[in-house]
Amino acid sequence: MNLNEWAFVGIFLAIAGILPAVPILLGWLLGPRKPNPIKTDTYECGIETVGDTWVQFKVQYYIFALVFVIFDVEMLFLFPWAVAYQRLDLFAFVAMTIFILLLTIDLFILWRKGALEWT
Amino acid sequence: MVKDALIQAGMNIGWATFIDLLLGVIVAASFGMVWVLLGIWIERKWAGRFQNRIGPNRVGPYGSIQSVADALKLLTKEVIIPRNADRPVYFLAPVLVVASVILIAAVIPFSPVVIGTDLSIGILYVMAVSSIGAIGIMMAGWGSNNKYALLGAFRVVAQLISYEVPTVLSAMIPVMIAGTLSMQGLVHGQHVWFIVSAPVAAVLFFIASQAELGRAPFDLLEAESELVAGFNIEYSGMAFAMFYLAEFMHSFFVAILFSVLFLGGWRGPGAEQIPFLGIVYLFIKSILVYFVSVWLRLTVPRVRIDQLLNLNWKFLVPLAMIYVIFMAFVLKIAPVPDLSGAQAIAAGPYEGVASGIYRLLGPDFVATLPQAGVLLLANVLFVVVAAAVLREVSRRRRMRVEDLVDETDYSGAGGAGGYTPADHSETAAAR
Helix, strand or coil, rough: CHHHHHHHHHHHHHHHHHHHHHHHHHHHHHHCCCCCCCCCCCCCCCCCCCCCCCCCCHHHHHHHHHHHHHHHHHHHHHHHHHHHHHHHHHHEEEEHHHHHHHHHHHHHHHHCCCCCCCC | CCCHHHHCCCCHHHHHHHHHHHHHHHHHHHHHHHHHHHHHHHHHHHHHHHHHCCCCCCCHHHHHHHHHHHHHHHHHHHHHHCCCCCCCHHHHHHHHHHEEEECCCCHHHHHCCEEECCCHHHHHHHHHCCCHHHHHHHHHHHHCCCHHHHHHHHHHHHHHHHHHHHHHHHHHHHHHCCCCCHHHHHHHHCCCCHHHHHHHHHHHHHHHHHHHCCCCCCCCCCCCCHHHHHHHHCCCHHHHHHHHHHHHHHHHHHHHHHHHHHHHCCCCCCCCCCCHHHHHHHHHHHHHHHHHHHHHHHHHCCCHHHHHHHHHHHHHHHHHHCCCCCCHHHCCCCCCCCCCCHHHHHHHCCCCHHHHHHHHCCCHHHHHHHHHHHHHHHHHEEEEEEEEHHHHHHHHHHHHHHHHHHHHHHCCCCCCCCCCHHHHHHHHHHH
């Protein structure tokens, strides 16, 4: 039973990949194909693009990703607790409160440090 | 059904199971694609009415097959591949974005019996699968080798992953009350709709999921006025249509998800007996939610990227975290009632008013009502306290900014640059 559920997801994965791939392939087959140097140029508001696009980029985005990882891991721990919550005793509540409060303090430290500013 | 028929026709059990599963998969997966053809027309009609025009009305009755015509037109358009693009990444991106949305359909409970597969970790699966879309958009931006596309993609990563935190935290409240992650379990656990027992979670989920969709007012990933078209700037023809399709499909699936989590899913009078009614109820609820999201999209102007991230990290995330603790506390005081007693009263031999009410409204509903009432009161209290705190915080911030104005005015540093309202946020943050 359980295996069948996941077999369903497995087949779904394949179909979900095929469904969008088919129209793109069809469009590529049915549509005209007349590339020329000007048409296939990188678009940039009427001027030629200057320099490489694949350069090292602002670190700001990276910090947001790091902050996200902290809270994503937090949620990973929270889900089993949430599912079993009705059956848990008061200790589980107190423990999780301390855990979430620690992370809330974490968030406020990041806030004070300016990690959440978009500059 | 299909499986039994195939086995009787003399087929190997393994193959029969496979074909049975495959048919289910194809029905569930193509549901979204078919729905979009109608959904885009509905949304364009609404958009037309909101903007005081008629909307599509040429192809078919009331323009209803406009989307089909559009799809056919896009098929005959050239797929222009930029010379500098990274081809495998460039073509894999739209496939990945659409696949991540279609995969959600696997666990949507349309009625008590109609569901792709009722995974025991249903809601977690939905969250996991829909976050693949961010990778797809990142690939589109990177693979196009275009500066606008790359900027758009970077914004998406910041936006989509940020808003995933409040989305998941608010989806945790229904999980806590129902005590399960399975989508059917969440619907079965909703004797009183969770929008009544946890309205704050519902609002948080709605706002955060709109931002995760990347639609107006949170459509920064393709902000036309700043980034021309954002990550999909170099896409044309069918490859572009796939991004469009994914966005529409996702917005409807999020409406369905909201209905399942907070509006009782397929629940309604008679839905348990007649499975088809369940589908109708779910669609009515989802379309209502979808209407609200389209309404929001068409009336609210776009927010700035720093405002967007501030709203998330400095408001929604702390609020959601404190709310989870708060709801855990309230649930310890008012736990989910044991329903066997109520069912006994309804089924038992007693006559009288109590028994009659239990039978009329359903024993589970009546028995859960007091607890839902307590939760609702607690939520109102939470909103009042949160609003008071917010008011105090913003009052202090305003006063600090006003102090600053006084300093610069009286220091007499002769034309040291005027104070402009745009400085508000920066000066306040710097302090």
